[in-house]
Amino acid sequence: MAKKSLQEIRTWKLEYQEIHYQTAIAFVNHLKKLSSKYNSNIIQISQKELYKDFVYPETLIYHWDWYGKNAKDSVGEPHECAVELGLIDINTSSKPYKYIIKENLDLILRPYQIEIAKRVKKSEKSVLIEAPTGSGKSVIASEIAKDEIAKGGIVLIVAPKVILLEQLQETFFTLEPQIIHGPKDYDRNHSVFISTLQTAHKRELGFEPSMIMIDEVHFGFSGKMIEMLLSNFNGRLIGLSATPYDQNSKPIEGFDEHINEYDLNYMFKYNYLVQPICYAPVKVDLSRITVQAGDYNQLELDQSFNTFEHIKQIVDNTQEFIKKQKASLIFCINISHAKAIAIAFNEVGIPTKAIHSELSKKEQDEIMKQYKNGEIKLLANPMMLTTGFDDPATDCIVLARATKSQNLYRQMVGRGLRLYENKTHAKIIDCAGVIDNLGLPTEPQKPNSMPLSKRVSLCPNCESDRVYRYKDSWRGLIKKCADCGYQEDIQQLGCECELCGAIHGSEANYIMKDESLYLKCSECNHETLVSSKSSAEELREIFSEKQIKEIQQKFTLAYIKYIFTKGSVDLPFREDVSKHIIAFQNYIAENIADFIDTNFKHIQNHYQPFTKSKENDPKEYESDWFAPWSFKTEGRLFGLELEARLLGTNIDTMKEELESVDDPFEALEIIHKLLSAKGENILASDQKELLHTQLKDSSIEDIYSMCTKRLKDIYLNNEPIEDILKFIPMIESVMK
Secondary structure, eight states, X not given: OOOOOHHHHHHHHHXXXXXXXXXXXXXXXXXXXXXXXXXXXXXXXXXXXXXXXXXXXXXXXXXXOTTXXXXXXXXXXXXXXXXXXXXXXXXXXXXXXXXXXXXXXXXXOOHHHHHHHHHHHHXXXXXXXXXXXXXXXXXXXXXXXXXXXXXXOOEEEXXXXXXXXXXXXXXXXXXXXXXXXXXXXXXXXXXXXXXXXXXXXXXXXXXXXXXXXXXXXXXXXXXXXXXXXXTTOOSEEEEEESOOBOTTSOBOSSOSEEEOOSOHHHHHHTTSSOEEEEEOOSOOOOTTOOEETTEEOHHHHHHHHSSHHHHHHHHHHHHHHHHHSSOEEEEOSSHHHHHHHHHHHXXXXXXXXXXXXXXXXXXXXXXXXXXXXXXXXXXXXXXXXXXXXXXXXXXXXXXXXXXXXXXXXXXXXXXXXXXXXXXXXXXXXXXXXXXXXXXXXXXXXXXTOOOHHHHTTSOTXXXXXXXXXXXXXXXXXXXXXXXXXXXXXXXXXXXXXXXXXXXXXXXXXXXXXXXXXXXXXXXXXXXXXXXXXXXXXXXXXXXXXXXXXXXXXXXXXXXXXXXXXXXXXXXXXXXXXXXXXXHHHHHHHHXXXXXXXXXXXXXXXXXXXXXXXXXXXXXXXXXXXXXXXXXXXXXXXXXXXXXXXXXXXXXXXXXXXXXXOOOHHHHHHHHHHHHHHTTOOXXXXXXXXXXXXXXXXXXXXXXXXXXXXXXXXXXXXXXOGGGHHHHHHXXXXXXX
């Protein structure tokens, strides 16, 4: 076994700890269900009955360690895991055993939280901690503060908004923090202090902190208040945020280390957050909206989209989603937009209220109370609830406000991803072009982000737009450039189901069908065409004739050079060898994409289509330069059957097939092969789509059979294949 790096060992250990933790949590939740029957936290039950309906977490079932051992066999019994983590006690003095569920289970740290706190402790530098909304950043901060206090330090925790003070005070309650806010005095000899940035930067605190922790550090970190707060500070700085990036989507400067491994995908993997299912039912044109200070101009957004027509479009396209979900937030452009949207949704029977800064604190609290107890189905807000809002029951986010800010986007989406009883997912309904602009919310933050459509179509190496997509059996979705050969895995493709509108990332089910790439939607099972540039014929359309000839020449010369080393000087000029070289050139033209970023040696020794093509050839062959039974190539690259097809000796067979088909697209496929064999033009993909549309929209009863017959005549009479596009309009005009 290869020696593992220190990083690999750490990763594996953390995975093991996560699985151990998940097993323990699954067992405690199972025990809680049983306790409801007993009306007690103490359950006396036999192990057989205890495990009767227990379900192991998926992360445990499908995880294997380096030695091929299933995690299910290596983490121990679930009740043992729960005991080790201090979640339960077991009284074994009587039989059956008594299982006691402990109180304050929420105080048990998750493995990644422990790992982050350990890394901060070990680092002794300024650290920027990035973790998604709902991942428990405050819990991590509390653990870091405990360690600093144990060393005799003093910790100042800074929040950007007053609304966060109460939440932080609750998180740090075991440390009895002193609140610095308003006229109320505080104990300056204490070890933990909590304040707003507005207060802390201008007030004489009366103590020297050894550590300053800034919650939601992305708020105004480059501003004057932060600068004043840190002007004479010589201790450690800890920043925490789900989106610690500046306006250019680069990590905030001023920190020695950035911890960012525990992203949304990590949280989904271990079931710490629910996954988003994204839809974009309303399309918007943002081309005329100017950008101001890194985001869309608010006034122009209001003028363009705070209209009766657009609000009606939002209501019409989202109300069915909202009715099916438990609690929904809609993010609006401004206060007037939030009010208008609230009125519109109430008119269609969805209880909605707008919450905003013009309301008193008492009014805001009352609306939040109504929302959390279910009286209000939808809460409309003008960006007020992006920070400090915490209602785990929220399972639907409607984006009615366009933004170019990746930070704001992820803060909005994060409000709906927290865990809650019977909550399996969160619906993200984009009515403002946010997903098209910034990609799926699970994409990693990228500097100078471009719109999704450009991101997936341009080569990052040479910026060519001649890029195609296909599915590799091992790597998954691949993006490859026809100009420079650069290829990369496609992450978070952002493909929309044409039937139900659900938007899928690269982890979705993509299938190859009819030599094209399709998305199979997990919501409705509909198959949506992603890319037709996966078949050999259509791929050739994005390669220039010059490029194909250059590649053919490169591989032909390499092949002839190889043959020279194996036989006599005249070997390449023998008729059977010459035919094989021509067949090889034809194969390159058919499968040009496979030859972009490889070399002759790899094709010769490892190219699977060539290896398989030799398996059916006879064991003996009269030529002295071909050994088809050998896995080592000693001359010929591929078998006789493939050579015959490439040389066009199967044309008669294809002509016979053409005579028997009665479907126009089957006929077109055969004609394309026949024309390609002769080097003649075929229909481009957009022309094929036009033909499909003409057939589908035609009201003529026998149009399919008529079109099939016309295709056959076109081929037999050597007419241009493009003439088929004139046929249906002509028939339609005649029969009107």
